[in-house]
Amino acid sequence: METIYYDIFKKIFPAGASFAFAYGSSVFKQIGHTSSKNTMIDFVLAVEDPLEWHSRNLDKNPSHYSMLKYVGPKYISMVQNSFGAKVYYNTLIPTQNVISTEDLVSDLLDWDTLYIAGRLHKPVSIVYIDNKNEELKNALKINLYSALRTALLILPETFTEQQLYTTIAGLSYSGDFRMQIGEDQNKVQNIVLGQMEEFRQLYLPLLRDLKDFVIVDYTKATGQQDISASTKLFHLSMLPKMLQLEIAKEWIRNGRIQDLEDVVRAAALDPDTNDLIFKGVTNIVQKSSFSQSAKGILTAGIIKSIIYSVSKLKKMWRSWHEDV
Structure with missing residues (x-):
């Protein structure tokens, strides 16, 4: 486990995660991408009890939530578990995905959505894992x-x-x-x-x-x-x-x-x-990516979603011109 990411993880997030990893261009080198000190670190967290975890995170990090913070953790966890890839997703903050441990294991074993299981097909930095959770460790290997x-x-x-x-x-x-x-x-x-x-x-x-x-x-x-x-x-x-x-x-x-x-x-x-x-x-992938992206407008908010989408479109535009 990478100490630098573990320290960030412990500093930012409340307790309650059974598994966490960091991924993306800020963690691993990608051709054509220049990293910097200000590059955001993307985390995925699996939590045993989404309702309890969101309650703690709302107190500690209210900025991690859109207008949903005003309706409370019960509704937030319901949105997470009922739509898309069963992931609470927010852009432009130092985390992008929160999923229940149970749903993560199911995705790893059965590829229900391939949303988080797919990220784990590629190199990631394991920040934390509950070593007592044998089911999770086996599911990671099977994936x-x-x-x-x-x-x-x-x-x-x-x-x-x-x-x-x-x-x-x-x-x-x-x-x-x-x-x-x-x-x-x-x-x-x-x-x-x-x-x-x-x-x-x-x-x-x-x-x-x-x-x-x-x-x-x-x-x-x-x-x-x-x-x-x-x-x-x-x-x-x-x-x-x-x-x-x-x-x-x-x-x-x-x-x-x-x-x-x-x-x-x-x-x-x-x-x-x-x-x-x-x-x-x-x-x-087609089914889960569309529904999860649509849910992102609700969980991240319209303004953040637009800013994030524009940054992605700029990357796509640059890649087109590089190929010409």
């Missing part, structure tokens, strides 16, 4: 395995190390409407190129564990995987529940097999498995 398996099902038999990490990092951005209207178009590539070593450290233990199915040669930065039907079935059977259900929806839509287990077996034989996987991930 990484799910990201790796999903990427392998999308990738061809041979690939580069950079392609592997770019595919993993891009999962949580596929289907995100903000990538079309408000984000740097090179965001995923910039994240990976600036953090190749961090991605390697994050996924090296997992790749070693899956050495019977995939080999990455780090001296050549290339990889090769077994793409046989039996291996695809193995990966497919281990995918998060929501992604499996999205794959099944594609088959049902085409009037094919409807039983989930039969769908998984049939998908392993499908030459277009990668398309099925990508569509499934896109559908999950």
Whole structure:
């Protein structure tokens, strides 16, 4: 855990978090992004009791809330838990996301929304974790395995190390409407190129564990995987529940097999498995990103949302011109 971020975390926020991490360009290098002393640190906090935590944070940090602070913590926690990705999100303050520990574990295991689980596919700085919470620790590990398996099902038999990490990092951005209207178009590539070593450290233990199915040669930065039907079935059977259900929806839509287990077996034989996987991930992200962004207007306030959106549009505009 990074001491510098832990000190900031303890200073700013009240007690009650079971897990916290810092992420973004202020924490890890991104190509094309110049950091500064004034760059805001983004935190994600998982709390056991959102109502109690928001009560404490309202007393300590009323500026973290929009007009919702006037209706109290009960309504704030209701808004958090009932809409979007079950995340309380605010812009332009030194935190952006608060989620209940229970909802975080569910997203990590099942990819209900891929909102926080997707952030954790990429390198982050773990600021605090309740080491007694074995369920949370196991869910964090399973989420990484799910990201790796999903990427392998999308990738061809041979690939580069950079392609592997770019595919993993891009999962949580596929289907995100903000990538079309408000984000740097090179965001995923910039994240990976600036953090190749961090991605390697994050996924090296997992790749070693899956050495019977995939080999990455780090001296050549290339990889090769077994793409046989039996291996695809193995990966497919281990995918998060929501992604499996999205794959099944594609088959049902085409009037094919409807039983989930039969769908998984049939998908392993499908030459277009990668398309099925990508569509499934896109559908999950599409739904959660739009609803969560809409909720952001309520939780952050209209003025802050506009300021934040304008800054994102400027980044997108710069990235377009850099590509010309």
